[in-house]
Amino acid sequence: MINPNLTLAFENCKLEKRPALLTYIVAGDKNKNMTLNILKNISAYVDICEIGIPHNTPVADGKQIQDSSYRALKSGIKLNDVFEIVKNFKKADSTKPTILMSYFNQILQCGENNFLKKCKSVGVDGLIVVDLPFPENKQFADKCKKHHISFVQLIAPTTSDERMKQIVKHSHDMIYYISMLSTTGGKLKVTPQKILNNYFKIKKINKEKNIVIGFGITEKTIKSLRRADGLVVGSQLCKGITDSLKSNKSPVKTLTKIVKSLRSKIQ
Amino acid sequence: MIKIQKGKPIIDQHDSSYLYAGKFGGNFVPETLKKPIEDLTKLFNKLRRDKKFIKERDYYFKNYVGTPTSFIKLYNLSHQLGGAQIYAKVVSEANGGAHKIYNAIVHALICKHAGKKYIIGDTGAGYAGKMLSMAAKKFGLKCKIFMGTKDMARQKPNCDAIRANGAEIIPVDSGSKTLVDAVSECMRYWVSNCDTTHMCVGSTVGPNIFIKICAWSTAQISRELIVQIKKEFGKIPKKLKLINCVGGGSSSIGFWNSFMDFNKKQVEFIGVEAGGPKNSKLHAAPLTNKSKIGILHGAAQYVLQDKEGQISETQSISAGLDYPGVSPLHCFLKDAKRARYTSATDEEALAAYKLVASMEKIRPSLEPAHAFAEAIKIAPRLSQDTIIIVNSCGDAKKDKFILEKRLGKNHD
Numbered sequence A: 001m002i003n004p005n006l007t008l009a010f011e012n013c014k015l016e017k018r019p020a021l022l023t024y025i026v027a028g029d030k031n032k033n034m035t036l037n038i039l040k041n042i043s044a045y046v047d048i049c050e051i052g053i054p055h056n057t058p059v060a061d062g063k064q065i066q067d068s069s070y071r072a073l074k075s076g077i078k079l080n081d082v083f084e085i086v087k088n089f090k091k092a093d094s095t096k097p098t099i100l101m102s103y104f105n106q107i108l109q110c111g112e113n114n115f116l117k118k119c120k121s122v123g124v125d126g127l128i129v130v131d132l133p134f135p136e137n138k139q140f141a142d143k144c145k146k147h148h149i150s151f152v153q154l155i156a157p158t159t160s161d162e163r164m165k166q167i168v169k170h171s172h173d174m175i176y177y178i179s180m181l182s183t184t185g186g187k188l189k190v191t192p193q194k195i196l197n198n199y200f201k202i203k204k205i206n207k208e209k210n211i212v213i214g215f216g217i218t219e220k221t222i223k224s225l226r227r228a229d230g231l232v233v234g235s236q237l238c239k240g241i242t243d244s245l246k247s248n249k250s251p252v253k254t255l256t257k258i259v260k261s262l263r264s265k266i267q
Numbered sequence B: 001m002i003k004i005q006k007g008k009p010i011i012d013q014h015d016s017s018y019l020y021a022g023k024f025g026g027n028f029v030p031e032t033l034k035k036p037i038e039d040l041t042k043l044f045n046k047l048r049r050d051k052k053f054i055k056e057r058d059y060y061f062k063n064y065v066g067t068p069t070s071f072i073k074l075y076n077l078s079h080q081l082g083g084a085q086i087y088a089k090v091v092s093e094a095n096g097g098a099h100k101i102y103n104a105i106v107h108a109l110i111c112k113h114a115g116k117k118y119i120i121g122d123t124g125a126g127y128a129g130k131m132l133s134m135a136a137k138k139f140g141l142k143c144k145i146f147m148g149t150k151d152m153a154r155q156k157p158n159c160d161a162i163r164a165n166g167a168e169i170i171p172v173d174s175g176s177k178t179l180v181d182a183v184s185e186c187m188r189y190w191v192s193n194c195d196t197t198h199m200c201v202g203s204t205v206g207p208n209i210f211i212k213i214c215a216w217s218t219a220q221i222s223r224e225l226i227v228q229i230k231k232e233f234g235k236i237p238k239k240l241k242l243i244n245c246v247g248g249g250s251s252s253i254g255f256w257n258s259f260m261d262f263n264k265k266q267v268e269f270i271g272v273e274a275g276g277p278k279n280s281k282l283h284a285a286p287l288t289n290k291s292k293i294g295i296l297h298g299a300a301q302y303v304l305q306d307k308e309g310q311i312s313e314t315q316s317i318s319a320g321l322d323y324p325g326v327s328p329l330h331c332f333l334k335d336a337k338r339a340r341y342t343s344a345t346d347e348e349a350l351a352a353y354k355l356v357a358s359m360e361k362i363r364p365s366l367e368p369a370h371a372f373a374e375a376i377k378i379a380p381r382l383s384q385d386t387i388i389i390v391n392s393c394g395d396a397k398k399d400k401f402i403l404e405k406r407l408g409k410n411h412d
């Protein structure tokens, strides 16, 4: 166990015989306060909160998360603001596991050690680095471990069996399975059965690992994948913010409603 | 100290993490792309050692691209400026009008060998896109080209050519609406379609394998040039300067490749980046202006960025050079001090175009016009026995409207 908050969250869900619900929003979309407000309001229905550090060249993200990122950057969000959001959120809900999602360049420019120190000091529990795959991430993942921060390894449909074994072996508390060949925000284009087949293939390698599935999961599709340890919803929430802003509604209310509904579907 | 190894292709001088000098390049990509990149790496490694494939490549280079492109002396320009003797390698004679055809042909061949029917690529100036659309048509592949909307507006002649070849242009309206966004969007498309589609990156940027394929392809330029130089001078001149514009860096690396092992006092490499408008803070010259190492499009490189790793906006009159990063190979050459990098402003490039076009038969596009600007700047100070060769790697037809606007209707 590298991070007790994360491990406990998965254990609790298992006791309740349901998958963990993970949500993703971009820090600073559309401003700092709104992000904090959203987090505080959805927290009761969410098991693990993922927060994206906005990047202006997000090569792995589709339209919805791009829109959120550009909005956040336009509001002037800086890395320190992201940490401040986490810090304030943790003040309100201290044990809610919080994972930051980033591109590696942002960590590199901050300095790996400096970045991890800041993460630790505000209570970040895990990190996903979209463009730092295995084995290039070995060194950084070890550093995370020393700080009791879970480095989340990713596995994709293209990952070979041998590679999969290696990745599982080097993984921490949680592994992220990318459901399909897509950037974030794509429509689910493979059957849930096929996704679950791959999921169980990973699970078989090591049953102790918590494996979450992400990409293409929405209110429509979440139920079909409920046998997984955890399910990540991101783009639908980002789109929820976009739509609310367009129609002058409250993103906080909209997102709370979507998240409640997501949770009810896997209960 | 960082050193270039002699007798080993520059593209192969990386470590097991695909880093040059331990810090440039690599494969900083989403997990999904690991396998397609590994497959492509294996395939290319096999093909580049396969005599039949080399024969195939050379056949198309000769009969479709048209090799060799000519090597000419610019008598009038040399005479006018005094000092060094100025020559041009007229790569713009290649089919399609620029060096991008070499990379495009090789990618189309690889795509065929991989058994794929779809090919995608990015473009800034429109040449990489135009050439890929030509190659796709030639080999019966379905082709999509990703292009920033700002570039579509300023390089319309090439857009027309792309469409005439039957390829589809996917307009990219995000970010700065230029090459950097086009490459990002093309990579995103590949993530979603890597099982059926081959990706071509239009310059020596991106994950390592794309840098390799591109530099290996444009190396044709210096393979021809070294023969032409020996024929012209009987040997490699004592003082030779090879000047090339640098956007992503594909034409320059190809122009220099065969001369890599010469002492730099004998064969100097000068790369010219886009300095942007004279009175603007914006530019596209990461090597000239001491930018920091960061990651862009899957590779570590000197890149224009802010303190937090956000990629900076660039500005250049030349769409082909308007890119915040630069090939890891050039970062390597810079840190090894094998090449020298400088920049030319929009105005200097325009003036260079005007001077060259008024005195000589060639019409260099705005990208090589940056290289000519440097040649014009240094030639008068150099001795008569110094030989300057500029890679005139693109034709100005695509810049017709920009030139008319900036220099008037009868600009040459």
Ligand SMILES: Cc1ncc(COP(=O)(O)O)c(C=O)c1O
Residues within 6 Å of the ligand: B098, B099, B100, B124, B125, B126, B127, B128, B202, B203, B204, B245, B246, B247, B248, B249, B250, B251, B252, B319, B320, B321, B365, B367, B368, B393, B394, B395
């Ligand atoms: C004619 C021409 N020259 C140069 C470039 C710059 O690219 P590179 O540095 O890869 O040669 C371009 C790019 O589009 C181009 O079209």
